Amino acid sequence: MSSPPPAESRSTESATPRLGDLDPWDEALLAALERNPGERLLTLPELAEASNFSTTLLEVVIREGFLTPITEEPEPLFELSDADSLKAGLALVEAGLPLGELLDLARRTDTAMRPIAEQAIEVFARYVRDSVEANTTSDEEAVRKLVSAFTTMLPATGRLVDRHFRRLLIDGARRRLAGDT
Amino acid sequence: MTIRIESTDLTIEAVLERRPHTVWISPEMTLAGFGARLRLDPGVGPGRFERARLMFAEWVASEGAHPAPDIGPFGFASFTFDEQVAGSIIVIPEVVVASDRKSSWLIRHGAEDNEWSDSPLGTTAVKPDRPRFAGSSLPDHLWLEAVAAAIKRIEEGQLQKVVLARDHALWSKEPFVLDRVLDKLHQRFPDCMVYLVDGLVGASPELLIRRRGESVTSLALAGSARRDPDPVVDDQLGSELLASSKDLHEHALASESVERVLERVCQSLQRPNRPGLLKLANVQHLATPFAGNLTESHDVLDLVGMLHPTAAVGGTPTLDAIEMIRALEGMERGRYAGPVGIFDLAGDGEFAIALRCAEISGARARLFAGAGLVQGSVPEDELEETRIKLQAMLSALE
Numbered sequence: 001m002s003s004p005p006p007a008e009s010r011s012t013e014s015a016t017p018r019l020g021d022l023d024p025w026d027e028a029l030l031a032a033l034e035r036n037p038g039e040r041l042l043t044l045p046e047l048a049e050a051s052n053f054s055t056t057l058l059e060v061v062i063r064e065g066f067l068t069p070i071t072e073e074p075e076p077l078f079e080l081s082d083a084d085s086l087k088a089g090l091a092l093v094e095a096g097l098p099l100g101e102l103l104d105l106a107r108r109t110d111t112a113m114r115p116i117a118e119q120a121i122e123v124f125a126r127y128v129r130d131s132v133e134a135n136t137t138s139d140e141e142a143v144r145k146l147v148s149a150f151t152t153m154l155p156a157t158g159r160l161v162d163r164h165f166r167r168l169l170i171d172g173a174r175r176r177l178a179g180d181t
Numbered sequence: 182m183t184i185r186i187e188s189t190d191l192t193i194e195a196v197l198e199r200r201p202h203t204v205w206i207s208p209e210m211t212l213a214g215f216g217a218r219l220r221l222d223p224g225v226g227p228g229r230f231e232r233a234r235l236m237f238a239e240w241v242a243s244e245g246a247h248p249a250p251d252i253g254p255f256g257f258a259s260f261t262f263d264e265q266v267a268g269s270i271i272v273i274p275e276v277v278v279a280s281d282r283k284s285s286w287l288i289r290h291g292a293e294d295n296e297w298s299d300s301p302l303g304t305t306a307v308k309p310d311r312p313r314f315a316g317s318s319l320p321d322h323l324w325l326e327a328v329a330a331a332i333k334r335i336e337e338g339q340l341q342k343v344v345l346a347r348d349h350a351l352w353s354k355e356p357f358v359l360d361r362v363l364d365k366l367h368q369r370f371p372d373c374m375v376y377l378v379d380g381l382v383g384a385s386p387e388l389l390i391r392r393r394g395e396s397v398t399s400l401a402l403a404g405s406a407r408r409d410p411d412p413v414v415d416d417q418l419g420s421e422l423l424a425s426s427k428d429l430h431e432h433a434l435a436s437e438s439v440e441r442v443l444e445r446v447c448q449s450l451q452r453p454n455r456p457g458l459l460k461l462a463n464v465q466h467l468a469t470p471f472a473g474n475l476t477e478s479h480d481v482l483d484l485v486g487m488l489h490p491t492a493a494v495g496g497t498p499t500l501d502a503i504e505m506i507r508a509l510e511g512m513e514r515g516r517y518a519g520p521v522g523i524f525d526l527a528g529d530g531e532f533a534i535a536l537r538c539a540e541i542s543g544a545r546a547r548l549f550a551g552a553g554l555v556q557g558s559v560p561e562d563e564l565e566e567t568r569i570k571l572q573a574m575l576s577a578l579e
Contacts, residue, residue, distance in 0.1 A: 054326060056325065056326050056329040056560065057322060057325065057326075060325065060560060060561045063559070063561065064561060093320075093321075093322055098317070098320065098321040099320070099321035099322040099325060099564065100321045100564045100565065100567070100568040101321075101568070103561060103564070103565070104565070104568065
């Protein structure tokens, strides 16, 4: 059977610029994108235990590109928050959603959201980053303003998307219930 | 009671409007049966195909049929996949309308024609409810684990191929309407063999065996890709399938299992050197047709017994694959993936492999789909393949 788009095409891995190659404000943004250095990372078996996923199922999620190790050296390591995402997926399955349907929804969500995410990054770069660069008098001020904007906007975006999708689900469910008892 | 055979000008469409209880539609023959004159249980074990033939012949003899009818009488047969599992059945309807596309006949097997209506009943008036999911014998995520375990054993060299299937149980607020299901299947899969035997309804592309006198034909299918509405993408998917070493390997095992049997019993067995593509509404398959002439007398049920289970639904080696299916699949296949078809007293007939099917009983149904696993198979791809196959059958019940 032909596969869905290969995991590589959905991977969030990309060419990461090295610190020192960038403008100071971009270096600061890049640093803000990095994980907390003190955060504990999990090996694959540890993640399996923390999430109650089997190794087989974890390998599927990784191949599908929905879970990416934060580093491959010295072995694949994952963020602790990955376990929470996996538990959320498992909760859907345990509530009765067949895994095949969940994977199909996840693939289509990924396909639909990827260009929107790219557009959101472009909008940030054009209207926030460029504007800060144009309207600050020092590198320090630019760094402070950009990092502040980023750390405010990222969780705000997450809340907006979560809220909007939740609203779509509730409205759709209401319509469905109104027409089908 | 003498079996009476009369010419008729009834079209098959007109016959289907009379809501037959038993149906076989293939590119060569269409049979619609009404009522059940007799239901025979050929039992379990390796002798079940021969017993089916003997039981049918005994019934014909007891009815005092004339010795050389133009056509029929016919038995409709559906066998369980696993010879150790009960549930195989031979149905002999009261009345059969048969057509070979040139002529049609009305074959009366019974003393009374009370199951036969001379006028169309029309479509069922009750608006059907939608099919509703009721669960699976093995939930998806556990089936995925079974598939991963099977692939691991294949990669360790324990066997070359195994087919693992899964099921969806459905329920509805109203009984499922079989004539609607048949009509949808026939419309959507015009190149498939559409069948209804004792609640098993489906549309199979896979011809296990067709026998007409000395001539036999078969079609081996294995290796699949999805269809795409864009013809360019669809052709690309087909080209990739034809070049896929994993799918070609899977197909070769299936076609070799057919060839090994037909080579033993045929002279001048013909088959193309490379598989072609069979494009159905929802999926495209690698396909190898076989054609030959029998060198010795084997009736169609003999041939079914020799061929079943092919590697397209069992695996390679066969016995190891069957053991693995029993150990890992987590469900009882029943008549899914078993031989289903028609046969007559002369030993001719047509049998498909019961794929793309549902077992329907009133407002309950059970759908099945399977996937062939070989070295290089990926569990989530097989899950997706079976999901697409299940959706095709689900849409016929909507």
